Amino acid sequence: MVKIVLKVNGAERTAEVEPRTLLVEVLREKLGLTGTHVGCDTSQCGACTVHLDGRSIKACTFLAVQADGRNVTTIEGVAKPDGTLHPMQAAFREHHGLQCGFCTPGMVMSALAMVERHKGKPLDETTIRHELEGNLCRCTGYHGIVKAIAAGAAAMTGGG
Amino acid sequence: MYTFDYQRPATLADAVKLHGASDEASFLAGGQTLIPTLKQRLRHASVVIDLGAIADLKGISVSGNTVTVGATTCHADVAASADIKRAIPALAALASGIGDPQVRNCGTIGGSIANNDPAADYPAAVVGLGATVHTSKRTITADDFFTGMFETALEPGELVTKVSFPVPRRAAYMKFPNPASRYAIVGVMVADTSMGIRVAVTGAGPCVFRIPGMEQALTKSFVPSAIKGIAVPPGDLNGDIHATPEYRAHLIGVMAERAVAMIG
Known part of the structure; x- marks a missing residue:
């Protein structure tokens, strides 16, 4: 077993892991952060998307030991501590960006990463759809998700 | 595991x-x-x-007519690099089309070429642009590096450290992606380089390969119609549930013509 220290949603957390333990397993099973979902477990669906040092990654395809000493943000770290939803989360609710909700944590984390990556540039529908290539949704047909991300991005940058 | x-x-x-x-x-x-x-x-x-x-393995530098990409530089960094967009826009565009954003934030050029997946994008860039692969032991030219399906010239324990790309006069990469995985069903890099015109194909065969017939035709006349009808025999190409060898052979021509048209 290896001891690792992660900064998760701003707080330092330690865990004892095997080298083969995946980041998503540590988050869910050791740290109790079950908002990060395991969908396909084969790096396709993006339900396990978290931010590592500010960049979106698939936590099912990343070893926990690789994240030792680094910053991890999960869906639990997105809303305010008092429960007020982040503008992106609020936009998903407002624009019907989810049905069953299973893919939603990954969608929101990808949405936040794409806003960050396109800072200062418009996030049009084509760009959003292209940037969502790593996230699958089996309910919505994506239309509500795309609308939600456009509205969330506008709200985050003060344009909406 | x-x-x-x-x-x-x-x-x-x-x-x-x-x-x-x-x-x-x-x-x-x-x-x-x-x-x-x-x-x-x-x-x-x-x-x-x-x-x-290992800090030395990561990073992008441009000096003179050479773009050097460290082995552990991720695809997202190549895609976003202002230096690469200026020097070899086709390379930045190729990197921006690998996998998806999350994969691009992790996957690296060294890992991609050392793995040599027959459907990976980078081998087309390395061979098409006539790059040089630097390893922990030596330098290997692109034409000698990729030796077969998932096989390279790397010896056991030999590590890719960086890849240096000579800046081409012009180049374009066109790919027909698998709609689910974004791997190349067929991807073609066409480049006008100081070593001549190079046409490199990924996704279609067991390993990246060049098409000398197209290179010669484009040397005479750099227009899409110059390579019309130059066929790659489907016998050596991959067939799977996504595309037959015949379809891949057809796509090579289409993608190559589109790449030439894109270069203009």
Whole structure:
């Protein structure tokens, strides 16, 4: 077993892991952060998307030991501590960006990463759809998700 | 996954030494192929040597007519690099189309070419642009590096350290992606370089290959119609549930013509 220290949603957390333990397993099973979902477990669906040092990654395809000493943000770290939803989360609710909700944590984390990556540039529908290539949704047909991300991005940058 | 030990050396020398000390060591770069294959138990490693802490292996530099990309530079960094967009826009565009954003934030050029997946994008860039692969032991020209399906000229324990691309006069990469995986069903890099016109194809065969007939035709006349009818025999091409060898042969022509048209 290896001891690792992660900064998760701003707080330092330690865990004892095997080298083969995946980041998503540590988050869910050791740290109790079950908002990060395991969908396909084969790096396709993006339900396990978290931010590592500010960049979106698939936590099912990343070893926990690789994240030792680094910053991890999960869906639990997105809303305010008092429960007020982040503008992106609020936009998903407002624009019907989810049905069953299973893919939603990954969608929101990808949405936040794409806003960050396109800072200062418009996030049009084509760009959003292209940037969502790593996230699958089996309910919505994506239309509500795309609308939600456009509205969330506008709200985050003060344009909406 | 089977169990394995994990090491995170700080220097290239230590990484190579650790590999030499074990029978079944695996280097870990971005992990976007290695981790899935370990998960499926298609592969076993006694020790996984994480290259992520070796600063020398990461980064992009442009000097004179050469763009150098460190082995552990991720696809997202190549895609976003202002220097690469200016010097070799086709290389930045190719990197921006690999996998998806999350994969591009992890996957690396060194990992991609060392793995040499027949449907990977980077081999087309490395061969098409006539790059040089630098390793822990030597330098290898692109034409000598890729030797077969998932096979390269790398010896056991030999590590890719960087890839240097000569800046072409002009180049374009066109790919027909698998709609689910974004791997290339067929991808073609056409480049007008100081070594002549180069046409490199990925996705279609067991390994990236060039098409001398198209290169000669484009040398005479650099227009899409010059390569119309130059066919690649489907006999040596891949066939799977996504595309037959005949369809891939057809797509090579279409993608090559589109790449030439894009260059203009």
